[in-house]
Amino acid sequence: xxxxxxxxxxxxxxxxxxxxxxxxxxxxxxxxxxxxxxxxxxxxxxxxxxxxxxxxxxxxxxxxxxxxxxxxxxxxxxxxxxxxxxxxxxxxxxxxxxxxxxxxxxxxxxxxxxxxxxxxxxxxxxxxxxxxxxxxxxxxxxxxxxxxxxxxxxxxxxxxxxxxxxxxxxxxxxxxxxxxxxxxxxxxxxxxxxxxxxxxxxxxxxxxxxxxxxxxxxxxxxxxxxxxxxxxxxxxxxxxxxxxxxxxxxxxxxxxxxxxxxxxxxxxxxxxxxxxxxxxxxxxxxxxxxxxxxxxxxxxxxxxxxxxxxxxxxxxxxxxxxxxxxx
Amino acid sequence: xxxxxxxxxxxxxxxxxxxxxxxxxxxxxxxxxxxxxxxxxxxxxxxxxxxxxxxxxxxxxxxxxxxxxxxxxxxxxxxxxxxxxxxxxxxxxxxxxxxxxxxxxxxxxxxxxxxxxxxxxxxxxxxxxxxxxxxxxxxxxxxxxxxxxxxxxxxxxxxxxxxxxxxxxxxxxxxxxxxxxxxxxxxxxxxxxxxxxxxxxxxxxxxxxxxxxxxxxxxxxxxxxxxxxxxxxxxxxxxxxxxxxxxxxxxxxxxxxxxxxxxxxxxxxxxxxxxxxxxxxxxxxxxxxxxxxxxxxxxxxxxxxxxxxxxxxxxxxxxxxxxxxxx
Numbered sequence: 001x002x003x004x005x006x007x008x009x010x011x012x013x014x015x016x017x018x019x020x021x022x023x024x025x026x027x028x029x030x031x032x033x034x035x036x037x038x039x040x041x042x043x044x045x046x047x048x049x050x051x052x053x054x055x056x057x058x059x060x061x062x063x064x065x066x067x068x069x070x071x072x073x074x075x076x077x078x079x080x081x082x083x084x085x086x087x088x089x090x091x092x093x094x095x096x097x098x099x100x101x102x103x104x105x106x107x108x109x110x111x112x113x114x115x116x117x118x119x120x121x122x123x124x125x126x127x128x129x130x131x132x133x134x135x136x137x138x139x140x141x142x143x144x145x146x147x148x149x150x151x152x153x154x155x156x157x158x159x160x161x162x163x164x165x166x167x168x169x170x171x172x173x174x175x176x177x178x179x180x181x182x183x184x185x186x187x188x189x190x191x192x193x194x195x196x197x198x199x200x201x202x203x204x205x206x207x208x209x210x211x212x213x214x215x216x217x218x219x220x221x222x223x224x225x226x227x228x229x230x231x232x233x234x235x236x237x238x239x240x241x242x243x244x245x246x247x248x249x250x251x252x253x254x255x256x257x258x259x260x261x262x263x264x265x266x267x268x269x270x271x272x273x274x275x276x277x278x279x280x281x282x283x284x285x286x287x288x289x290x291x292x293x294x295x296x297x298x299x300x301x302x303x304x305x306x307x308x309x310x311x312x313x314x315x316x317x318x319x320x321x322x323x324x325x326x327x
Numbered sequence: 328x329x330x331x332x333x334x335x336x337x338x339x340x341x342x343x344x345x346x347x348x349x350x351x352x353x354x355x356x357x358x359x360x361x362x363x364x365x366x367x368x369x370x371x372x373x374x375x376x377x378x379x380x381x382x383x384x385x386x387x388x389x390x391x392x393x394x395x396x397x398x399x400x401x402x403x404x405x406x407x408x409x410x411x412x413x414x415x416x417x418x419x420x421x422x423x424x425x426x427x428x429x430x431x432x433x434x435x436x437x438x439x440x441x442x443x444x445x446x447x448x449x450x451x452x453x454x455x456x457x458x459x460x461x462x463x464x465x466x467x468x469x470x471x472x473x474x475x476x477x478x479x480x481x482x483x484x485x486x487x488x489x490x491x492x493x494x495x496x497x498x499x500x501x502x503x504x505x506x507x508x509x510x511x512x513x514x515x516x517x518x519x520x521x522x523x524x525x526x527x528x529x530x531x532x533x534x535x536x537x538x539x540x541x542x543x544x545x546x547x548x549x550x551x552x553x554x555x556x557x558x559x560x561x562x563x564x565x566x567x568x569x570x571x572x573x574x575x576x577x578x579x580x581x582x583x584x585x586x587x588x589x590x591x592x593x594x595x596x597x598x599x600x601x602x603x604x605x606x607x608x609x610x611x612x613x614x615x616x617x618x619x620x621x622x623x624x625x626x627x628x629x630x631x632x633x634x635x636x637x638x639x640x641x642x643x644x645x646x647x648x649x650x651x652x653x654x
Binding site for chain 1: 363364366367370371374586589590593594596597599600601602604605606608619622623624626627629632633634635636637638640641
């Protein structure tokens with residue numbers, strides 16, 4: 001292959017250049033075609049990091065915990081990638097900037113690469129760009145990737161699927177969170193952290209989580225979720241959390257499990273890329289027909305409906321390999 | 328057309344039967360094909376309601392406001408549909424059930440139809456099912472549709488696009504909300520409501536909203552957003568809110584504006600249906616090839632990557648009109 005700029009970008013990313021990594025991620029978010037070419041060459045060099053998802057409501061102290069985890073992993077010489085999935089809504093909170101600032105103390109450390117993902121505005125959705133960002137970090141040499149999500153909104157919950165180890169962070173006296181556990185997130189957590197455990201109500205929160213977990217039965221060789229208490233602001237309980245993460249990592253890398261995780265990760269990414277490519281077709285397709293206005297007019301005039309129109313357009317597409325009915 | 332059950336369901340919906348409406352919406356959520364047939368026949372009978380979106384953070388009192396709006400519209404003999412977009416995340420809040428209960432006082436009123444939308448788990452996404460639910464309510468005879476969203480998460484923000492009139496609810500002393508306004512939601516609000524205006528800080532909140540709005544310049548004939556104060560729990564300010572809604576409704580139904588809204592609504596729905604149909608293709612496509620496992624294995628073994636595989640699959644698809652490479 002001729003030496004093209006794509007190769008140069010791929011080379012820089014592989015060297016761990018953070019500027020190059022950032023550039024590639026932005027290109028991927030924009031749906032840039034050359035970026036996909038770069039990914040093709042990077043892909044075989046990825047897939048070996050430990051991906052840890054950290055999720056929980058606002059105000060539970062996720063970011064402070066992550067800051068400490070970065071510090072701990074760096075102490076043991078690991079290269080750390082951090083993906084922060086921004087809440088998409090302007091309603092979601094003001095504490096965010098402060099949290100981010102705290103994390104920035106690692107910004108000068110070449111062994112840490114932090115990236116926030118915007119939740120909207122990009123072609124192909126947050127899930128795809130998050131999965132791709134993690135691959136880029138792996139190509140850059142990350143040993144650990146920490147994925148912070150706010151645990152609210154379809155997309156944000158969706159992204160956690162790429163994590164091998166899922167940590168749910170709960171703060172005491174936020175009854176909602178316990179309700180939440182009961183409602184559905186019990187299936188995805190490998191480690192439950194009661195943060196701010198110096199606050200009143202923390203023992204009760206711990207008990208409640210344990211009680212909910214105890215209602216589940218686990219097959220003999222399944223992972224039994226851990227429940228831990230931390231006070232992130234004082235660094236309490238962090239060693240235990242790191243140990244639990246490592247334990248889970250050892251667990252999932254035993255025998256066939258490691259294979260299964262890799263398989264499922266690729267399966268998921270495959271569907272994301274597929275969806276993205278189809279969305280591009282939609283986008284170009286509806287634009288390309290030149291008939292869109294006529295279709296809409298027809299529906300507005302009560303002569304048709306979206307279902308009939310789309311069925312027609314697709315039938316045509318399947319017959320001719322093009323959305324343009326004139327072709 | 329022969330008399331099929333679809334026709335019977337359509338007939339019942341058109342009669343305003345709430346059981347039939349609920350059934351149809353569930354079928355649509357499940358991606359049921361007959362439900363789409365029903366929609367085809369209902370579609371020409373829809374599009375004439377007033378759609379009012381109410382959005383804001385948790386704890387701002389949206390649901391109480393909506394409860395009063397329902398009451399007010401019912402007093403003037405209007406049939407009211409209410410679509411409540413559930414927060415998808417189990418983290419999102421516990422007040423919700425209580426709010427819903429309050430609204431339930433209208434449950435026995437045949438002129439009110441309330442439907443909560445789950446944010447996940449359904450084929451085709453929340454935006455499509457929300458848009459379809461509103462169409463169903465219109466077919467049932469709704470004069471007004473109130474759409475409550477929590478204003479957080481990509482999907483929840485997205486759904487508000489089908490509303491003609493957007494109300495942003497803010498509570499004082501929730502600094503985040505004001506930040507939020509500055510950050511981005513200023514574009515979508517037609518009416519701003521400072522609810523809980525008996526609380527300290529409400530005048531300041533009002534001033535801040537007005538200040539932010541005053542920074543914008545509006546073209547001569549554009550709608551100038553209204554800012555109102557309410558105390559929903561005491562019913563204060565509700566008449567003014569209803570007047571503002573009606574004023575905006577008159578405004579958008581003047582001349583070409585009414586047409587433009589209808590056009591944009593259909594355009595949006597067209598893209599939702601298109602996307603949904605394509606997603607079904609992905610689903611069936613990736614399953615249908617029978618080669619999925621081989622593809623994944625190839626990627627896991629470092630011999631290929633998702634981009635290359637999907638490009639191949641799509642090339643094949645465009646050539647043959649089928650995802651099955653064996654055909």
